[in-house]
Amino acid sequence: xxxxxxxxxxxxxxxxxxxxxxxxxxxxxxxxxxxxxxxxxxxxxxxxxxxxxxxxxxxxxxxxxxxxxxxxxxxxxxxxxxxxxxxxxxxxxxxxxxxxxxxxxxxxxxxxxxxxxxx
Numbered sequence: 001x002x003x004x005x006x007x008x009x010x011x012x013x014x015x016x017x018x019x020x021x022x023x024x025x026x027x028x029x030x031x032x033x034x035x036x037x038x039x040x041x042x043x044x045x046x047x048x049x050x051x052x053x054x055x056x057x058x059x060x061x062x063x064x065x066x067x068x069x070x071x072x073x074x075x076x077x078x079x080x081x082x083x084x085x086x087x088x089x090x091x092x093x094x095x096x097x098x099x100x101x102x103x104x105x106x107x108x109x110x111x112x113x114x115x116x117x118x119x
Contacts, residue, residue: 004100005050005052007101007102008050008051008052008097008104009026009027009037011097011104011106012036012048012050012097012106013026013039015095015106015109016037016039016048019041020041021039021040021041021046022039022040022041023037023038023039024038024039024040025080028076028080030075030076030079032075032076033073033075034072034076035047035048035073035077035080036050037095042088043087043088043089044089044090045088045089045090045091046090046091046092046093046111047073047080047093048093048094048095049065049069049092049093049094049095050094050095050097051064051065051094051097052097052098053098053107054098054099065114070092070114070116073092074116077090091111091115092112092113092115092116093109093110093111093113094108094109094110095108095109095110096108096110
């Protein structure tokens with residue numbers, strides 16, 4: 001993972017905490033997949049995928065989170081949930097961060113970005 005990607009994830013963690021979320025895990029890994037951030041607020045547990053785009057890039061699309069990537073995220077979430085059963089709503093969010101090193105900003109935070117059939 002690049003330094004800027006780590007910084008973007010840290011930025012999103014702080015952004016979420018400022019909004020009342022508690023960070024439960026970062027870079028939660030299984031053999032096949034990884035979840036960038038697991039955050040909880042009240043009765044909502046969110047699995048957050050972070051995407052970074054420099055100011056020079058034209059766009060960052062949700063197309064980068066295709067069905068293959070979604071399946072990997074869902075797999076990792078299921079492994080996480082098998083160890084820490086949920087007590088409320090579960091969702092998958094996407095955070096798109098723009099900027100440059102040490103000058104990041106939230107471009108888009110999409111709550112409930114996709115809904116897997118199995119949950």
